Amino acid sequence: MIESIRRANAAQACMTLFAGQPMDWATRCHCGRLAAQAMMRMGRNAKLLNACRATTVRGVLTYLKRNKFADLVELMDATGLERIAPAMARPGDIVALPSAPGDGFGCSLTVALSDGRVLMASELSGLFEPVTPHVFVAAWRV
Incomplete structure (x- = not known):
């Protein structure tokens, strides 16, 4: 399958599963999932x-803490994915955005869509939705 189609399908699958869903730890509907x-x-x-x-x-x-990761950035680095510049993210790649200071996570994980948008849990609505971020922490090529 052509790489761009495979990436678009992966991003669309994430949209189908998460878009419009409320961020909820109990149902495991969060940025890690x-x-x-x-x-x-x-x-x-x-x-x-x-x-x-x-x-x-x-x-x-x-x-x-038990697995000796200071934050989600360290956990993502340990997955073996190649770290890339956030501007290089293609659909299906993972992009880390800043989270609330002192929350212990260090970032919020999102999935790159197209046109510079990412799918993330919005702090305003509490729902997963596509947004255009302006500040980034890191990104990984999937």
């Missing part, structure tokens, strides 16, 4: 992200 879904749709191993079965913020932070 979004990133894991993008990785799996692109045929990559999402073992580190899927290993965290926590259903609370505290549980996820405990998982990070």
Whole structure:
């Protein structure tokens, strides 16, 4: 399959599963699951992200600490994905955006769509929706 079509299909699958859904730790509808879904749709191993079965913020932070990750950026680096400049992100890639200072996560994981947009859990609406970010932390090629 052509790479661009495969990436578009992976991004669309993430949109279908997450867009309009409320961010909810109890149902595991959060940025870690979004990133894991993008990785799996692109045929990559999402073992580190899927290993965290926590259903609370505290549980996820405990998982990070227990596995000696300072934040989500370190966890994503440990997945073996190539780190890229956020401007180079193509559909299906993972882009880290800044999260609330001191939240322990260090970033919020999103999935690149097209035209510079990403799918993320919006702080304003509490729903997963496409947005155009202006500040980035990091990005990884899936």
